[in-house]
Amino acid sequence: MSTAAIIAELIKVFADLVVQAFSEQDPRKLKRVLDVLPPGSKLKTETVAAFEREKTRAELERQGS
Amino acid sequence: MRPLNRSGATLAFAVVFLAACSSCAERDAQRAVQSSLTGLAHGVEAADRLVAEAWPAAAGQAREQVLSEREQDESVSVEDGMRRYDEIMDNWTTALNAMRAVREALFVGQAAFDVWLSAGSLPESWAAFCLNVEVMLVDLLDGLSAVGVDVPPPLRGAPGFAGAACEAAKPWLPLPTPENSGTNGGDQ
Numbered sequence: 001m002s003t004a005a006i007i008a009e010l011i012k013v014f015a016d017l018v019v020q021a022f023s024e025q026d027p028r029k030l031k032r033v034l035d036v037l038p039p040g041s042k043l044k045t046e047t048v049a050a051f052e053r054e055k056t057r058a059e060l061e062r063q064g065s
Numbered sequence: 066m067r068p069l070n071r072s073g074a075t076l077a078f079a080v081v082f083l084a085a086c087s088s089c090a091e092r093d094a095q096r097a098v099q100s101s102l103t104g105l106a107h108g109v110e111a112a113d114r115l116v117a118e119a120w121p122a123a124a125g126q127a128r129e130q131v132l133s134e135r136e137q138d139e140s141v142s143v144e145d146g147m148r149r150y151d152e153i154m155d156n157w158t159t160a161l162n163a164m165r166a167v168r169e170a171l172f173v174g175q176a177a178f179d180v181w182l183s184a185g186s187l188p189e190s191w192a193a194f195c196l197n198v199e200v201m202l203v204d205l206l207d208g209l210s211a212v213g214v215d216v217p218p219p220l221r222g223a224p225g226f227a228g229a230a231c232e233a234a235k236p237w238l239p240l241p242t243p244e245n246s247g248t249n250g251g252d253q
Binding site: 027034044045046047048049052053055056057059060061063064 | 113114116117120121124125127128131132135136143146147150151157158161164165
């Protein structure tokens with residue numbers, strides 16, 4: 001397996017975890033993803049902010065239905 | 066012959082000494098700038114971690130408020146609810162944007178510093194970095210205080226450190242030309 005293929009696979013696994021955390025609105029899954037981000041990664045707050053905003057939208061939609 | 070030799074040796078020593086001193090001064094300035102950039106990067110990293118940890122509680126409260134307001138007034142649409150949520154979270158979003166701005170500025174500053182190390186002189190982007198970074202850091206500190214997140218130690222006094230780093234690097238900035246004098250504030 002080439003380095004590029006390993007990187008592509010890792011990105012896919014990572015992306016799947018983020019998609020799962022968002023779609024299931026599961027903060028523990030999101031935390032698991034964020035915990036493995038390297039120090040200095042610029043994704044932490046931005047990901048949490050997006051996650052919480054999505055969660056609010058989902059609850060508003062649920063409330064209306 | 067002797068006095069001539071002595072003065073020749075003195076002159077040679079002076080030339081070597083001056084050359085060595087100027088390179089020492091540059092190395093000292095580079096060390097100061099690198100330590101300042103590293104400190105700021107660690108500070109932003111710590112702030113990112115603290116804000117990310119505190120965000121869910123604030124967002125949860127904002128969400129509860131929006132949901133309860135909508136429960137009382139059923140005419141409120143999902144989009145109105147989201148607007149209300151964004152309004153309540155405005156201070157947090159401001160802090161996040163300030164953090165993003167500082168992070169991007171530091172990226173530019175670090176890239177300019179790398180050019181200094183490899184090419185021996187600072188690019189003009191360093192002047193642009195210095196022009197903005199202090200204000201951005203003040204905005205970030207204000208943003209953190211507005212959301213009640215403690216300023217992490219590496220960020221305490223950060224605008225002053227950044228200013229000192231910019232001052233230390235000033236002698237290695239390119240001289241102003243008609244082309245660049247408008248971009249570096251014209252004070253170099």
